[in-house]
Amino acid sequence: MARCLFIPEIQLSVFQWIFVLDASHERHVAQATLAALARTCSAFHHIALDILWQQFGTIARAIQCMPHDLWGGDAIKSESGCICLKLHRHLTKDDWNIFRRYALRIRHLSLATQDVRRGKKLMVDIDDELLACLASMDATQPLLPNLTSLEWIIYDERDLRLIRRIMTKSLTSLFLEVWAISPVPDLLQFISSIAPTCPSLRKLTVHSVALSSHLRNSVSQTLCHLHHLTTIHCGILDAEVLNHLSRLPSLLELKLALQPNAEFQNELLFEQLQVLDVHAQDIPSAVDLVSRMRNKLTNLSIFSDNHTGASVLAQLFRRLSTFVSHDSLRRLQIMVAERPPHDLFSVLKLEDLHPLLSFNRLTHVLLDTGCGISLDDVAALELAQAWPNIMQLVLNKFLESPLPSSISPIGLLCFLKHCPDLLELTLEIDFSFIEEQDDQSHYWVGDTTHQHLSIFDVTYSKIHDAAKVAAFLSGVLPRTVHVHYSWIHALDDQREYAERWNEASRLFMRMKR
Incomplete structure (x- = not known):
């Protein structure tokens, strides 16, 4: 050799x-x-x-490297499809030495994946008693001394005892979910111990079903004592903690819920921040946070609980255009949870969206604004020309507007011609122009076809002639895998359109072949 x-x-x-x-x-x-x-x-x-x-080492595999008479898989699988490893005899020192030899090499541990609510599935689960026996051996050092990434769910006090044996100074990433229904006595103390136990922590995620004020305070205090963080996903943060985080030169990604009525006294630096995901009760408070930053954001997501009128959103767009770098922003998402009363329904027009057109490097735009977006073919052309690199454009996917769409198939063709990288498009279209034509050759389309669009969502587009619409779409969207719609079969006033779009989708797939 x-x-x-x-x-x-x-x-x-x-x-x-x-x-x-x-x-x-x-x-x-x-x-x-x-x-x-x-x-x-x-x-x-x-x-x-x-x-x-x-790359592939797990605590389950390390257990399976020990003698086979020590552990065994439960023959009855759990609801999540996992086989549970259980202890069959007493754990000896020789068993522990075998486990230790492999445990030294484990870098990643996830016991959060056993929770089906996160949408993951673990083929091998580990019984708590077996974990507890491992954790009781050699209490002078961590169970996995070279661990760098840890995902854990806390249900009760037992989970806390185990995670204390796994936490190590080498840890750089911690994902923590608190699913405890009843109070866990030492939880606050544990949260406070994260900073001294893991001083090199760079990524911290804390999720909780019910984030109490006491737990929020402990998380905030912990954040103030971690100085190398690059990624933070957590709950409500107050102005004081944000002031501290804004001075961290390492922070690149921040996901938080903004404390109601938070008052900022000074400018927030966040000079290196690239990804900001903020959940606020209202849009103006989120915009106030963004406008105080000296940033070069690449990703910006704003979620609001309360209904917001078109005038407030238009002001938001203007302020974003002023305070966010036009050259850096690639992804923009604005979601409003509460839908307006029918009598207060307002509409965004092209002039309201004009400030967003200055972000000409956008690749992903998702706007579900809680108010209508009134666009016509001229507006569609302006949007397509302003965002030539767009890959995902989603406009009001979940909102049925009382105003009919003014974008015709010609406006759709504008997006297809000027946005060659488009992979997903969500847009309400008025297909009456296609349905009224006797000649289905569509010579006016020319050779316009899009070779990348995979998902086309017509939301609440109305349809009367499924065959004509399907024929048109199959000609211009040869690579599209799915045509989605938002009409609901179970609702009497929507069933007619839902059935027609269902038929159009079937015809579309058949014509493509």
């Missing part, structure tokens, strides 16, 4: 490429190759095992 292959740095570089070059979803080829290298050549053993366990 060439001498250079005995050098650990060269081995490390070559073996990492084994993982990179495996394009399969589960990385089975990379796992098999690294395992073979570790078994067949003593010179490769340690480096191959390190990479294998750093």
Whole structure:
């Protein structure tokens, strides 16, 4: 064997490429190759095992490396489809030494994936008693001393005892979900201990079903003692904590809920912040936060609970155009949860959207504003020309407007011609122009087809002739996989349009073939 292959740095570089070059979803080829290298050549053993366990190592696999008579899988699967590993006999020192040999190499641990509410599925689950036995061994040091990433769910006091044994100074990423229904006595103390226990923490996420004021205070105090954070996802933060975070030179991503009536005394720096996701009771308070930043945001998401009129939104757009860098912003999302009363329904017009057109590098725009967006074909052309790099455009996906759409298929073609990278489009279209034509050759379309659009959502577009609409769409959208609509079959006043769009979708897929 060439001498250079005995050098650990060269081995490390070559073996990492084994993982990179495996394009399969589960990385089975990379796992098999690294395992073979570790078994067949003593010179490769340690480096191959390190990479294998750093990428694929889990606490369940470390348990399964211990003698088979120690643990076993429960024959009855849980509702989430997991097989539960249970303790079959007493854990000995020899068992622990085997576990320890592999535990030293584990970098990532997720016991949050056992919770089906997060939409994940873990094939092997671990019984709490087995975890507790492991945690009771050698209490002088962490269970997984080189762990860098941890996801955990807290239901009760037992979960706290276990996570204390897993927390380590090497931890850089912590995802914590608090699902405790009844009070957990030491929870606040544990939250306060995160900073001294994990001083190198860079990513912190804290979710809770019911974030009490006491828990919020503990999270805020913890944030004030962490000085290397790059990513923060948490609940309500007050002005004082935001002032501290704004001075962190490392902070790149911040997701928070804004404290009601928060008052900011000074400018907030956030000079390196790139991603901001803010949930506020009202739009003006969120805009006040953004306008105080010296930022170069790439992603901005604003969620509001209260109904907001068109005039307030127009003011928001103007202030965003003033305070957010036009060159950096790539993704913009504005969502309003509360729908307006019918008699207070207001409408955004093209002139209201004009300030957003200055962000000419946008790739993703999602506006669900709680009020109508009145656009015609001229407006569609302006939007398409202003956002030539747009990949996702979603306008009022969940709002049925009392005003009929003024964008015709000609306006749709504007988007297709001027936005070649478009992957998803959500837009209400008036298809009457197509339905009234006797000639279905559509010569006026020319050779306009879009080769990338995958998802087209017509929201509450009205339809009368499913065949004509399907024929038109199949001609200009050959790559589109799905045509969605928002009409609901179960509602009497929407069933007619829902059935016609359902038929149009079936015809569309058949004509494409």
